[in-house]
Amino acid sequence: MDVVTALRALVAHRTIAAPVDEPTDREPFEALLATMREQFPQLHARCEVTRIAQDGLLIRWAGRSSEAPVVLMGHLDVVPINPDDHWTHPPFDGVEADGMLWGRGTLDCKGPVAALCAAVEDALADGFTPARDVWLSFGCNEEVSGGAAVEAVKALEVRGVRPWFVLDEGGAVVSEAFPGVEVPLALIGVGEKGYLDLDLTVTGEGGHSSMPTRNGATARLARAIVRLEEHPFSPHLTEATLEMFARIAPHASGPFAAVLSRARHLRGPLASALARMGAETAAMVRTTIAVTQLEASPARNVLAATAHASVNARVMPGETIATTVRRVRRTIGDRTVKVTVHSGSEPTELAPLDAAFDLLCEVTEVAIPDALPVPYLVMGTTDARHFQRRWPNVYRFNPLRYSPAQRQSLHNVDERVSVASLTEAVAWYRLLVERI
Numbered sequence: 001m002d003v004v005t006a007l008r009a010l011v012a013h014r015t016i017a018a019p020v021d022e023p024t025d026r027e028p029f030e031a032l033l034a035t036m037r038e039q040f041p042q043l044h045a046r047c048e049v050t051r052i053a054q055d056g057l058l059i060r061w062a063g064r065s066s067e068a069p070v071v072l073m074g075h076l077d078v079v080p081i082n083p084d085d086h087w088t089h090p091p092f093d094g095v096e097a098d099g100m101l102w103g104r105g106t107l108d109c110k111g112p113v114a115a116l117c118a119a120v121e122d123a124l125a126d127g128f129t130p131a132r133d134v135w136l137s138f139g140c141n142e143e144v145s146g147g148a149a150v151e152a153v154k155a156l157e158v159r160g161v162r163p164w165f166v167l168d169e170g171g172a173v174v175s176e177a178f179p180g181v182e183v184p185l186a187l188i189g190v191g192e193k194g195y196l197d198l199d200l201t202v203t204g205e206g207g208h209s210s211m212p213t214r215n216g217a218t219a220r221l222a223r224a225i226v227r228l229e230e231h232p233f234s235p236h237l238t239e240a241t242l243e244m245f246a247r248i249a250p251h252a253s254g255p256f257a258a259v260l261s262r263a264r265h266l267r268g269p270l271a272s273a274l275a276r277m278g279a280e281t282a283a284m285v286r287t288t289i290a291v292t293q294l295e296a297s298p299a300r301n302v303l304a305a306t307a308h309a310s311v312n313a314r315v316m317p318g319e320t321i322a323t324t325v326r327r328v329r330r331t332i333g334d335r336t337v338k339v340t341v342h343s344g345s346e347p348t349e350l351a352p353l354d355a356a357f358d359l360l361c362e363v364t365e366v367a368i369p370d371a372l373p374v375p376y377l378v379m380g381t382t383d384a385r386h387f388q389r390r391w392p393n394v395y396r397f398n399p400l401r402y403s404p405a406q407r408q409s410l411h412n413v414d415e416r417v418s419v420a421s422l423t424e425a426v427a428w429y430r431l432l433v434e435r436i
């Protein structure tokens, strides 16, 4: 079947999930599910397809044995378009140009969903049955941290499913990720950082700005923010990152190669070097703190009675929300600055590098032979975290190639997938279901 046609049809639907507690426009989701029935008829006729959380899908493709099944995940919702952005091709038209298919969701995550479904559709048409059950779990509110994935976990538990492994989005085949590393890296996520929203609140006397008092609410809030900026969390390497470097080292050249090959002995200095190298590498090695929103006085000539900052932190595995909050309070060192947790989700454990991980590496070595598969820590949050709380073997990888420009296009303008890479992804999923 033609995966490009299928993806173009999926991209056309504006499946944007509303923030939790606000109503989602469900019409595009209904239309998308109808398109999926048209594009993947064998899959819908021969697998058990059920709805999850209204607009998500949980699909069972029965295998030849009762061996522990495999769960392959994705999501059907996409992030909205910024109305100020100018796209090279309209975001919902699915334009094919310059070897690329352009549009919102082509990478995140309709592209991978289309490639996976196309692989299943082709396998069914060829009369193939997998050795064990394969479950497809497609959420409908991943981008707003909705509950579809939690419901999918519950539904699988009710069915007595104890997966051998789970595979979701979160890693991809990337080029030019590190200096001196020419080989494209297939980043297979084995865990993800935690997510934490904090509120910093300072109260003051308020009053007329013609007679300001020293050390008012805004001054104390500003001091707290500067202290957080000047005292970042200390960097350290997770086991996943160390193992990633150990596997990259033989393929690296230049000064970085020598450091990578001795990563285990140079743990501390390497972590510090990565923290200094840039925002992307710094995020790999430390809990990050970002002050994102500020709010104070309602008028230019009024002293603030309350000053408020929103802080978004991404918590390293091995640390917790509680340890992060303690560290933030200690760094600010001012009891009049109230630090409270708005919401959060703990970092995950790291999945084992066992037979399931090896299988993902082997499939990659065959289907994307120029890429080097390595374990990786995912910086963002994915639906997979809900599965990893329940089952240990949860991995995050889409077999799509991302150039640095495509990495920038995620949740941004000009999201696009290479047509060649999409076809390669279909072959990757096909090989996976044949080898499980």
Ligand SMILES: [Zn+2]
Binding pocket: 075, 108, 109, 142, 169
């Ligand atoms: Zn996504």
